Amino acid sequence: MGLESWMGDGYIATKLEDVINWCRKNSLYPMPMGISCCAIEMMAAAGPRFDIARFGSEVMRFTPRQCDVMIVAGTTTYKMAKVVRKIYDQMPEPKWVIAMGACTSSGGMYRTYSVVQGIDQFLPVDFYVAGCPPRPDNLLNALMLLQQKVQRGECKGTSPSFIGDFRRHTESKSVSK
């Protein structure tokens, strides 16, 4: 931009939006919507071995009003769908959703009358994490890609992607220095 050379090494010129997004992406508070067995892997991701704190997301909040990203981890039934949606609605904007595991993404092995065949029927999903249940690494992968997405300023299910499919997220705009 040229401003830096004029002002010296101690200054960075950037857009306000980029700075806010940069702050946001490094302290995503997850809402642990642990409905079934995927929640165990989500807890493992928060534990010392996988350590979600490396990405600034260790603060699992049990009130939706303090959360940025909802990790839906488990089989979502029609009865539960209303609850999930209600909690999502209570989260402040901007907000993101990670659909963790096969059941959440597509109904998984529960091809039956009581299970919603993919939570994208009632929620805007940003990331689908494959696995039954996914390894904690996979969840962390989703979180890292989510950070790139936050940096780009996208939310509410724009350009959702599947973990394992990197084509869309190989490039990320970082804070212009």
Place this chain on the structure above:
Amino acid sequence: MEAMNKKVLERIKAKFADTTFESNEFRGELTIVIPKERIVEVCKFLKEDKELCFDLLADLCGIDMNTPSKRFGVIYNLYSFTTKHRIRLKTFIEEEHPKVPTVTGVWGTANWHEREAFDMFGIIFEGHPDLRRIYMPDEFEYHPLRKDFPLMGIRGSLDLPKK
């Protein structure tokens, strides 16, 4: 026939001499088919009799035989802590009037089990104190474990929140 099974059957037959009971034993497990009118009396007798003392209703479940007559059934699995013995009672009902008297008065635990059988099969337990659905939403109109219910459900029967 195993000695304890024999004893149970003999005591029931002696007590309810006016009724005929079908029964069979498979691998030491006694099953008795009881007409639905007598089910509460028989259960009460089995529980309160000093020598049998079936004080635990281990499970109660519904069944859909998918037959023209006697389509639905209710199965009671009993256990006795004193004699360490298990037996099974069955009762069958017609599709037009799927009604069975409740055994909540005998074993309190039957309350939720009967709600489950009602939810899944539509079997109505007469005299039940609180016969609501236990799994499915209250506004749901069908009984999903019936054999004629499609696996993927009926479109529009369960609503989702709007996206």
